[in-house]
Structures are given as C-alpha cells and as structure tokens.
Amino acid sequence: MNRQQSIIAAHGLTDEHDRLVKADELLAELQEACGGRLPGALAVPELRELVRQCRERGLRIAREFSAFDGQDKVGGFVRVHPVLETGEDDTDVIGGCEIIIENWLSGAQGDAQTRTSVDWLDAADRASAEITAQLDARQKLQFITSFSSDAEALCEAVEAAPGKLWSEYVELDGIAHEQPLHWRLLDGAKVTVPGSDRSWRARVLPVGPSASAPRGFELLFIANEPLKGDAHREEALENGELQHSRLVGSALTPVLRQPIARIVANAETIHARLAGPLRDEYSEYAANIAAAGQHLAGMLDDLADLEVVEAPGFKAAKERVDLADVAQRAAGILGVRAQARGISVKVDKLAEPIYAQAEFRRVLQVLINLIGNAIAYSPEESQVSVNVDEGSLGMVSVTVTDQGPGITKAQAGKIFNKFERLGRDSDGGNDTGSGLGLFISRKLALAMEGNLEVLPQQQNTDMPGAQFKLSLPVMPAE
C-alpha cells in the first residue's frame, strides 16, 4: 500500500450528495477550473458521473478519465471507492466516495476530442437559438419556429412565400456570393433579420449520418444580444452597444485553437526528429514554425480577452479575495517557468490575510501576467518578489518587483498601450507576447475599481528592476 503512494497523484473525498469536501491540490485546481468550489458540488463532469455510479451501486470503480480544465486536456487513472458508514441498524450505508487519481497527465495528450468539443458548442447554440428552422438538402426552408417578438416579420415573410432558399429571407452580412453556398461557408455567418434590430449569427448544422451528403440541415439564428425593451434599445443604440460583437472569443478562438495546437504539436515532433533523421536546417525551421504557432495561440487568447474587457458594460464580480493567496497561486502556476530560468519567486508571508474586493479569477489573471513578465525579463538566477501591502484610502495592493533592466520613464508612458511591445521583438524570439497582456491587465484592474501602474525607478543603476503595482479596493468589514 505504502509503496503505491508515489503513483497516486491526487486524492479527494465526496459526501453523500456528491459534493467534493476534501481534495489535494491537483484535484482542487481541476475542480476550480471546471467552475466548482471546495467544498462544493463536484464540478468535473467526467468524475461526477463515476462518483454517482459508485455511490449508487456501492461498487469500487477504476477508470481512465480525462477532463478539460479550460485550457488543456488533463486526465489519469481514477479509482472511486465507496466509503461505508455503519447506519442505524448496523447495516452498511454509503456515506460518500473516495477518489484516488493515479498517473496524472496534463497537457495536449492526444487531441482526439475535437468532435466532442464541437458537439458541445453545437448544443450550446441549440439551447440559445431564438429562431430555429429546418432546411432540406438544398438549403430550402421547410419550416420556421421562433419565440421572439422581433422575429415575427421573418416568420410572416416565410409564411407568405414558403420554400425558398433560407438566405433569401434574411440578409447575410459580408457574403455577396451567389447562393446557395456550401453550407460550411454559411455556418457562423453574421445575419440581419428583417424587423429585428439585433445582430444575429446563423448556424447551419447538417442532419443525417454523413456530413458530406446531409439529408437536410438544422438552421439556428442566435442573437448576439438579448431582446430589450424599446426604451432600452434606443439608449443602447446610442451607446453603440448593439454593434459590439464577440467575433474572436465566440467564433474564432474555439475554431482556431485546435488546428493551431496541431500545427505546434506536429512542428515540435519534426523538430525533435521523432519521425526519423532530418537535416539540422529543417529541424530549425520546424522549431520556428512551432514558436510562431505558439505565438498565434497566445495572441488568440489575448484577443479574446481584449474583446471581453473592451465590451461596453464589462464588469468584474465583487468577491472577497485573499491577496497573498492569489499571489501564491500565481507564483505556483509559473513555478516551472521560473525554475527553468533559475529564478526564484518570493511571495510575502502575512500574519493576517489582506482581503480585497475584486474578482478572484481576474486578479489571478493580472498577477500571472505581471509575474510572467517579471520572469521573462529578469536575468537568470535572480529573484522576483511579490509584496502584499495594506495601503491607505481604502486600497490594498500587490507589488511585483524584478531585478531586470527596468523601465525607463519614456517606456513607462506607453507601456499600457494596446499592442505595445517596447522593442522587445528583438530579443531573439524568446518573447512571444502579443503586446496585449499589460493593456488587458490594466483594463481588468480598472474594471475592479482599482489600478495598475509602474512605480518610478528607484536608483540609477544598470539593473534597477521594474516594479508594477496592482491596487484594489479593500474588502469592507462586515
């Protein structure tokens, strides 16, 4: 038993309602990444199902499992054991389950899940579509259903002249090609629905066993914003709110992430010569392709974030956030990267926790950005320190300090600009930033009613170090 300890990667306990009540770090992180809390309902769907079965049947189950932590596929071999408690009349009652995970794996282990994640997206679109219709194999509209008042005009138009190509009833934005186009090209198109002020997105989903020769199609129109009362709508129009769409985050990122990951993975395979001997030059080219692919992937994530923070009415949640704890987590996440460069990240230990009123996820994002930058621009074998301070005027702050070349006054003036990279393109391709990180971080800080600033350089030495300070409103005492 004891000899098996080292193969066990994570351990957890659930109660009789499948709530995760205790979990090791890895499992706790996964639980949080899946939107759950600790203690709280087990949020990893793949584990939840196993735990439910184990509890209901009272049987010990052992399975391979994999889950999506929001970025990567993670998984391992999980064993779920019922925890027996003695009930009233000496019979065994199942009180909950023990979760033991062996051989934890994370990262792009096999990319076989493409179709499943696409299925998820389709299901989400089906659930949120306000207008649904059915098309025959030639995309002629068969019938249409809607529950939204602003789609009445469309339904009437269909009733008046049924059986036409679906694209004749609506306006396709930016597609001037003669219809019908191949359905794949129309899937995801932006659409203007007659009689509706909202902007819509069309989904064309093939029906039938084969996607190459579908029997017909499911047509969904998904509104990009909810239907508002008339007064609201005018106001919103004035603010330009209706024009704002989440093209990158909702449409581009999900579609592009997979192929880019594949390009990177294949390029790395070639670079490592896993498939056989190769001339050095080609191996180098492959490394360049991989680096460019990674850059593209990072850029895509940043652009999606950018869209979110730039959306009118973007607001952050107000939670109680333990700053030292978040800093510790951010440092933990970047631990490997820091180690690789021999840099130590030192986070202040506090006697009393300092709480800010902010959104946990966003604070973590900002700190990862700051500490990540500090690691990237520090000399090897140096130290990055993170200090948490109780400020004045109802603000608390986290300061990240590195021992790098620092930031000059001129640079400090524009460092928070969009796409600003401060000439860091020239450092031999080490840095694959999009120039958006600090811009987004600052926007996030502002949205949480705080601020992000560069502290002025302290002395005039070679390596004065850069200092970034994130301030946030203090959590009011209850």
Next chain:
Amino acid sequence: MGKMAIDRSQSTLVDAFLRDEMARGNRALRSVAPVIGHMLDSEGPSLFGDAIVARLRGMINDIAAQFVGELPLNPENSEMLKALVDVVAQQLASDETVVDHLYSVALEGHLTAKLKQTASIDPVLSPLMQELIASDKPEIAEIAMSTMAAQSRFAQSQNRMEMPVGELPFEVFSRVLDLFEAAPLGAGKHHIDAAIAKLKRAYDEGAGRIGLLARLSSSMHGGAIAALDLSHAGLALFASAMASLTGQPREHAVFACHEAQIVRLALMLKAAGLSAHAIEGQLAVLGGTKPLPDGFAALSQSVAQDTLREMSEV
C-alpha cells in the same frame, strides 16, 4: 362467482405463459438465420467457432454457480443446485451487456491460445511485461506483478471455461447483480440481498485483470504506444493499450484482433498513431485474410480517429 374468478385467473396465467413461450420462440426463430449464417460463413474464419461458444456457455454457467453458491442451500441437493444455476444462467445468457462482454473474453482467450501456438507469444509473461516488472519505479513494478498474476489466473480460468465474477468490468458486474436480483429463484429476498452484498464487498474494479491492465497502460503514459506490438506486449496489454490510446471500449479492441476484423484493427492502430509499416507487421502476426485498401498508408491519424468514432456510435 368464486369459480369464475379462479377460472379467469387461470386462463390469464395460461394466456401469459403461452404468449411468453410464443415470444421466446419468435425471438429464437428470428435469430436462426443470422446465427447460422455466421456459423457457415465461408469467407474466412468464423466469429462463432465451437471453441468460443463452448467457452461462453461455460463462463455463464460459472458466474451463475458463483452466485447460487452464496445462497444458504443444502450442498447435498445437487439436483436443486443445478436447477437454480440453470435459471440464473438463462437470465444471464439473454442479456446483451453480459453476453457482449463474455464474448470478448472468450475471444480473447481463444486468440491468446492461438497466438501462443502460431506466433509463440507467451500468454502471461511477454517481453514488455518483463520490462515493466523490472521497472526501476517500484509502484509500476508492483502493478506489473499483480497484472502478471491476474493474467496467469485468466489463462487458467479460460482453460477451465470459468469466469470469476469479480473480474467483470463495472458495467457488466452491476448488470449481473441486477440479473441475480431479478432471477426467479424462489429464495428469500434477504438471502439474495446478503449474497449480493457479499459479492459487492469483494469487488474492486481496479484490482481485476482488466482494471490492472488499464492502470498499467495508463502508467506508461505516452509510452503505451510501445505496447502496440503483439509479440512484444502480448494480446492482453496490446488490447488495453489500444483501447486506451483510441478511446474505444476494450471489447472492441479485442474484437479487432479477430482475423476477420483486420481492417478494424488497422484503423484502430492508425488512430492510435502507429505507422503504416508497423501496422502491416501487426496484421501479419495475426494472419489476416482481408487486404487493406490501396492508399491506406496515406490515411492520416486524425481521419482514422474520426472514422473510428463515427463508426462506433452505431
């Protein structure tokens, strides 16, 4: 009035019995053609060799006997025991989940024996198993040792046409418990519950042969691809690794090793990431009879994965 009531109840009883028998007969009749068709299949080796059918029957009876053995019955009364075992066995034999799994076990036993004969592949201690047992990581070595022991018990019980109930995967095991519960045995409910509770307590999927094989191939991480070599890994580990790498049920992986399912095997190996050349080598070990289509070598891994997933949804 009383007489009428009895008559009616009798007639409904008779009626139900007749209908039941007729329905059973209809089912049997419907399956005659496909079953005989398979048995007479002249295109290569049949999926229903006598050996496999005999193993299947033996295992079903063995599972039934293990359950009946837990009931407090007089062991002297062998007639009675045999009758009860038959009742339970019949219940098991009519369940798709149970039969599907046991079929795959029987096929695995059959193929293991065949590979030993034709390709001298050791059913228990393949070269890869030896390497894993000698692993410098004690925890892997330990799982490998347990796996070897389980594999050796498996070889033995296959020869005896037995199936320890604790070796069944979770879905099958819990289905079997349901069937035990539903079997018309006439025994007291608390006896049946006690017998089931005992079987449940003893059950641990992760300690069974298939569970151990899965843990072992998962502990190899990316190296599991090394197990995709029949003569290196042996059929048991080969099938588990292939199932794990392709995300397919292990039953399908075993089925793919039948010599009439060469194309399925080629597709699974491709999806798992093996090169066309290596795949041909594996097919040669199994002595496949169907040629692969031209251009199979050019098929990409992701296309193979998609095809596999699409086809196994049916």
